[in-house]
Amino acid sequence: xxxxxxxxxxxxxxxxxxxxxxxxxxxxxxxxxxxxxxxxxxxxxxxxxxxxxxxxxxxxxxxxxxxxxxxxxxxxxxxxxxxxxxxxxxxxxxxxxxxxxxxxxxxxxxxxxxxxxxxxxxxxxxxxxxxxxxxxxxxxxxxxxxxxxxxxxxxxxxxxxxxxxxxxxxxxxxxxxxxxxxxxxxxxxxxxxxxxxxxxxxxxxxxxxxxxxxxxxxxxxxxxxxxxxxxxxxxxxxxxxxxxxxxxxxxxxxxxxxxxxxxxxxxxxxxxxxxxxxxxxxxxxxxxxxxxxxxxxxxxxxxxxxxxxxxxxxxxxxxxxxxxxxxxxxxxxxxxxxxxxxxxxxxxxxxxxxxxxxxxxxxxxxxxxxxxxxxxxxxxxxxxxxxxxxxxxxxxxxxxxxxxxxxxxxxxxxxxxxxxxxxxxxxxxxxxxxxxxxxxxxxxxxxxxxxxxxxxxxxxxxxxxxxxxxxxxxxxxxxxxxxxx
Amino acid sequence: xxxxxxxxxxxxxxxxxxxxxxxxxxxxxxxxxxxxxxxxxxxxxxxxxxxxxxxxxxxxxxxxxxxxxxxxxxxxxx
Numbered sequence: 001x002x003x004x005x006x007x008x009x010x011x012x013x014x015x016x017x018x019x020x021x022x023x024x025x026x027x028x029x030x031x032x033x034x035x036x037x038x039x040x041x042x043x044x045x046x047x048x049x050x051x052x053x054x055x056x057x058x059x060x061x062x063x064x065x066x067x068x069x070x071x072x073x074x075x076x077x078x079x080x081x082x083x084x085x086x087x088x089x090x091x092x093x094x095x096x097x098x099x100x101x102x103x104x105x106x107x108x109x110x111x112x113x114x115x116x117x118x119x120x121x122x123x124x125x126x127x128x129x130x131x132x133x134x135x136x137x138x139x140x141x142x143x144x145x146x147x148x149x150x151x152x153x154x155x156x157x158x159x160x161x162x163x164x165x166x167x168x169x170x171x172x173x174x175x176x177x178x179x180x181x182x183x184x185x186x187x188x189x190x191x192x193x194x195x196x197x198x199x200x201x202x203x204x205x206x207x208x209x210x211x212x213x214x215x216x217x218x219x220x221x222x223x224x225x226x227x228x229x230x231x232x233x234x235x236x237x238x239x240x241x242x243x244x245x246x247x248x249x250x251x252x253x254x255x256x257x258x259x260x261x262x263x264x265x266x267x268x269x270x271x272x273x274x275x276x277x278x279x280x281x282x283x284x285x286x287x288x289x290x291x292x293x294x295x296x297x298x299x300x301x302x303x304x305x306x307x308x309x310x311x312x313x314x315x316x317x318x319x320x321x322x323x324x325x326x327x328x329x330x331x332x333x334x335x336x337x338x339x340x341x342x343x344x345x346x347x348x349x350x351x352x353x354x355x356x357x358x359x360x361x362x363x364x365x366x367x368x369x370x371x372x373x374x375x376x377x378x379x380x381x382x383x384x385x386x387x388x389x390x391x392x393x394x395x396x397x398x399x400x401x402x403x404x405x406x407x408x409x410x411x412x413x414x415x416x417x418x419x420x421x422x423x424x425x426x427x428x429x430x431x432x433x434x435x436x437x438x439x440x441x442x443x444x445x446x447x448x449x450x451x452x453x454x455x456x457x458x459x460x461x462x463x464x465x466x467x468x469x470x471x472x473x474x475x476x477x478x479x480x481x482x483x484x485x
Numbered sequence: 486x487x488x489x490x491x492x493x494x495x496x497x498x499x500x501x502x503x504x505x506x507x508x509x510x511x512x513x514x515x516x517x518x519x520x521x522x523x524x525x526x527x528x529x530x531x532x533x534x535x536x537x538x539x540x541x542x543x544x545x546x547x548x549x550x551x552x553x554x555x556x557x558x559x560x561x562x563x
Contacts, residue, residue, distance in 0.1 A: 085517075221521040224513065225545040248525055252541040400522050445501055449518050454526045455499065 002044050006073045007149070007168035009175065009209050010037060021209075023189075023216040023234035024063045026127060030214075031063060036070070039128050043071035047102060047134065052144045053077050054098060054363065057130070058084040058105035059197040061217040066205070068104040068130035069196075073168065077102065078144050078363065080151035080163060081197035087450065097161045098360045103133040144363050147354060151363075152199055152297050154356070154403070164297045165354040165363070174300040174351035175206035177322040179213075181305040182265065182291055184238070188213035191236040191261070193221060199301035200267055200401070204240050222248055232258035242268030242401025243275075243426070250275045254282035262286075267293040267302075268401035270389065270425075280311065294318035294387065298373055300351040303327070304387050317386040325349025327387055329380055342390055345377040395476070397423035399453045404428070412447055416440055420466050422480045429459045429483055433466045488561050492554050495530035499523060511550035527553075535560050 005011040016037040020030035047055070055072050059065045059081045072079045082094065084105065095116055103109045106125055113120035113133035125131035149168035178184070190208040192215050194201030208215045216234035220227050222245060231239070239261050241249070246266060249256070264279060271279075271292070283290040289308035295301035304327065306319030321327045328336050329343040337343040348371055355368035376396070379389040395406040406421040409428065413419055417440075418433035430444055444458040467478035486494075496502060496511060500518050513519050519527070528544050531553070537560045547553050 221514070223521040223524040223545065225548065227545075244522065244525075248521070251525070252544060256541065442501075449501060452520060452522060454522055455501070456526065456529075 001076065002041060002048055003074050003076060004037075004041065006037075006040070006070050008172040009073065009206055010070070012037075020214055022063060022066060023214070024061075025216075025218045025220050025230050026062055028230070028233065036063075036067065039067045040070035041074060043067060043129055043132075044074035046132070047071055047077065048075040049077075049101075052146065052148070053101040054080070054144060054360075055102035055104060056080045056082050056095070056098075056100040057197075058082050058103070058107075058109075059195070060084060060106045061192055061196050061201075061219050062106055063128060063217065064106060064125055064130040065104075065196055066215075066217065067128060068132075072102070072104070073149075078148040078151065081202065082153075083195065083197045085452075094161050098363075101135045104130040106130060109133040145354070145366050147366060148363055150300075151357065152197070152202075154297060160408075161358065163357045165357050165365070166300050167354055167367075170300045170351045170353065171206060172210065174302055174322070175203065175210040177325070177349075177351065178203055178207035178302050178305075179211040180323055181302070181307075182207070182238070182263065184208060184211040184213050186212040187237070188263075189235050189237045189260075190215045191218065191231055191234075191239050192216055193218040193227070194240060194242070198401075199297040200240065200242070200295070203295075203301055204238070208238075228256050228258055232260060235260045237261060238263045238265065240265045240267075242266070243271045244400040246271055246275050246279060250278045254278065257282070257286075259286065262288040263308075264288065264290045265293055266290070267295055269398040283308070292318055294389065296373070296375055298353045298375075299347060299349065300353065302351070303347050303349075303375070306386070310386075314382075314384075314386045317382070317388050319387065320385050321347065321387075322349055322351065325351070327381065327385070330374075339383050340380055342378055342380045344393060345375045345379045345387065345389070347373045347375055392423065395421075395423075397421075397428050399426055399428070399457050402451070402453060404451060404453070409447065413440070413443060416443060418466060420474045420476065420479045422476055422483070424459065424480075427457055427459050429461055429480070431466065431479055431483065432460070432462045434462065434464070436460055436462045488558055489554055491534055491561070492531070492550070492557050495527060495534045496550065496553075499527045499530045508550045513548040531557060 016034035018032045018034050021033040021036050022031045055077050057068055108124050109131045110122040118135040120133050120135055122133045147167045150166040150171055151163040154162045154164055184207055190204045192204050205215050216236050279290050291308050292306040294304040304319040304321055306317055326348045328346045330346050331337050331343050352369050352371045352373045357363055376393045377389055378391045378393055379387055381387055397404050409421050410419055416437040420431045422429045440460050444460055445455045448455045448457050463482055467475045469475045510516055543556045547556055
């Protein structure tokens with residue numbers, strides 16, 4: 001069964017129109033809604049199999065990726081979006097762990113498919129459709145839960161093979177919530193420069209599709225000469241970025257931004273107050289909007305949004321919960337805390353994930369969350385329901401919008417000596433017990449490069465002794481306090 | 486130190502390169518580590534080595550090692 005509404009992302013009861021839908025920077029031209037739908041439905045009929053299968057898309061910001069994604073949605077398959085820039089061994093590990101039945105990508109896939117057991121039929125990519133590799137014959141033993149739609153990796157390039165499991169309903173509901181919160185209209189053009197495989201990047205695409213708006217997918221990035229000319233050529237209205245992008249914009253000067261852009265959104269971590277003030281000045285001068293947002297891949301991904309007109313009144317807040325959802329602040333025991341008290345941020349809404357997966361077997365699992373997500377963030381709420389974040393419970397740092405597991409980093413550097421990693425905002429302190437090993441700085445730098453974060457992200461320090469709790473575990477709060485940074 | 490050496494020093498610091506590295510491979514978004522984040526790290530390294538501030542247009546135009554040398558010649562006092 002092929003779903004011509006693409007799970008609701010392109011639900012056009014009156015039929016697909018010939019209005020432009022997608023601009024991409026490979027063809028540098030518009031493709032119409034009916035052409036995208038036609039390409040996607042044709043590919044869906046090739047990929048359709050009678051039962052749900054698992055597909056990996058090595059996703060780039062291209063027309064072919066969007067067509068491949070929509071085709072898999074229409075064919076009812078489960079889709080994992082993968083960064084084609086992953087280190088080879090990590091990709092090999094994911095393939096071995098999850099045994100996908102279908103591979104889609106921008107480059108030929110036969111050599112990759114040959115690493116997985118089975119008889120594969122491959123086709124080459126064009127500018128319109130991705131390369132395909134399809135495993136012939138029946139499904140592999142581990143079945144897939146009927147509600148399983150999308151799989152996204154929990155952390156950037158470090159870390160294991162852990163996916164967030166999302167239903168299409170959660171993804172599509174969240175796209176609708178975002179379109180509503182940001183007032184995306186059919187006149188909007190989303191600048192799709194954030195990676196398609198990144199939950200924020202994907203949400204820019206889906207929230208515009210669902211609102212009948214247009215999207216401009218860019219492989220180019222904002223540090224290249226042609227980027228802003230492309231934004232202008234595609235009449236981009238909505239620029240979305242993580243703190244890194246706004247730091248770059250602040251450095252380059254906001255005059256770079258063409259006048260077509262009338263909305264800036266920011267998520268993926270807290271933005272430096274100095275840079276936020278610069279964005280505000282730009283927004284006021286150009287009568288545009290600036291919306292600060294908060295989310296997690298586990299919530300498909302948007303949780304809260306701060307409307308532009310309240311940015312000054314509610315400075316420092318990440319906004320209010322998505323429509324038809326709720327945020328509460330809970331104590332250690334799970335009981336709700338009163339207004340103004342800091343505790344664990346809990347989100348309840350229709351866009352919460354089904355759960356995590358560590359292996360193919362886990363893909364048979366259903367909804368383990370029941371719409372409730374303990375975010376692992378600490379924060380408080382004011383009397384009007386605006387959320388203010390104050391840190392993380394869990395051991396993750398966010399650098400340049402990438403979520404990095406501090407435990408993974410410790411593991412990777414632990415051969416050097418006894419070590420503790422602490423989140424310092426846009427930096428991670430790597431603290432050694434005793435002396436700093438000779439190789440430490442070089443290894444930290446190599447790890448930073450492999451993790452695609454600036455080499456200056458790691459601050460290598462030493463403490464005579466790492467503070468520990470009574471159970472022998474490192475007391476990270478004391479480590480941080482002892483660093484005096 | 487020649488201009489080329491000085492520019493290469495900033496690339497070495499940013500991307501952790503050996504002395505004999507083939508400089509023609511240093512092309513923005515083709516060399517794997519030269520991403521947008523790598524780009525801004527490189528700009529910061531060049532600014533430190535040359536004790537200067539780069540113009541926005543020069544930051545955006547710096548798309549290869551050769552281009553970087555050409556641009557930095559305009560910022561070099563020595």
